[in-house]
Amino acid sequence: MADNIRIAVTPGDGVGPEVVGEAIRCLEALRAKHDLALEWTRFPWPSHAWHESNGESMPEDALEQLKAYDAILLGALGDPGPIDDKNRYLLPDSISLAPLLDMRKGFDQWVCERPARLLPGARQYLADERARDIDMLVIRENSEGEYVSQGGRLRKGTPDEIATQMEVFTRKATDRIIRYGFEQARLRAAERVKEGRTRSFRTLDGRTCESQVCLITKRNALRHWGDMYTEAFEEISQEFPDVAIHHELVDAACMKFVQCPWAFDVVVASNLQGDILTDLAAVLSGGMGVAPSCNLNPTDPDSPSMFEPTHGSAPDIAGQGLADPTAMLFTTARMLEWLGRKDPALAAAGKELHDAVAADLAESKGGQRNTREIGTAICDRIAS
Secondary structure, eight states: OOOOEEEEEEEESTTHHHHHHHHHHHHHHHHHHHTOOEEEEEOOOSSHHHHHHHSSSSOTTHHHHHTTSSEEEEEEOSOOSOTTOTTSOOOOHHHHTHHHHHHHHHTTOOEEEEEEEOOTTSOOOOOSGGGGGOEEEEEEEOSSEEEEEEEEEESTTSTTOEEEEEEEOOHHHHHHHHHHHHHHHHHHHHHHHHHTOOOOEEOTTSOEESEEEEEEEOTTTSHHHHHHHHHHHHHHHTTOTTEEEEEEEHHHHHHHHHHOGGGOSEEEEOHHHHHHHHHHHHHHTTOGGGOOOEEEOTTOTTSOEEEOOSSOOOTTTTTTTOOOOHHHHHHHHHHHHHHTTTOHHHHHHHHHHHHHHHHHHHHHTTOOOOHHHHHHHHHHHHHO
16 A cells, blocks of 8 residues: 655644635545545644744744655745734734745745636636636746845944845756746646647747747846846747747736736746736636645655645634635645645545535635635535
């Protein structure tokens, strides 16, 4: 019998424990139904509560502990709420969110992958009917760039204070994220063909392709890394003649995400620019409450990848049982699909969970239900 796949569950702050609770219920239902070789351990860190008790967001050996797991399922980090409690223990974002960066960098989770597809039942924010055809994958470079935390503050607290924040871009990380984008474009095109869906993208020389990669930079102002990204993009694209290519400056991309999001397929962007674009893409695909997110290390099968919903800790509704767990459940489905590289039964369970959540979303059409009711409805679908 194969060894159990192990998941580290870190519920975190705010609504994190609430939505993670429903994810665990669904995992239990899937494990019981299919006898999955799956187990998990809950950790009380990283969180505000742990910091309040211990003076740190997580133990010094946190990464060493997490390294023993195959994946990390994270609820949310940030303001624990409720916001009407003026005496709540509240940390600045630079401290409460630091564990995210620590885990991403510590486990070299160099891909942040966020799909944006408008599913039936999800809220359509754009009036244009073509918005129903939104189906993009935003791939964010997740290991360096604007989030390397290099810099400092000189003469802090004085009128002469100086703050420096460095951006660091390497050719190695640039090449691997761009190549990953092209590889995903091919895979997405193949899946669409299987499903009987086709898309059409024009190449620069007038040909038509089934897939496209759009590179996002700000090379007109941030020329050094922008030019390096552009050169790498042009070189690697030669290996993928079947994939159309496109380039946008980040400000124009934001505008076109709203004007014509159906024109995008795979989008590759730097850490900060991808962070901004993925939140916009999440809203276009129905809102933060339905958008999954993955932090992946595709090159090291022994290093845990981390899965978290796009939304934050939602302190305005924390503790009320009102949080929509849909994004958390879609994220959990993607985690199972990712773990399916080690055990195909998990990939099948991930698809089953995704389909159950999507069916529930289509049937409910955004109707008001509490956290528990949504989780129960999806567990019932799994059990049926």
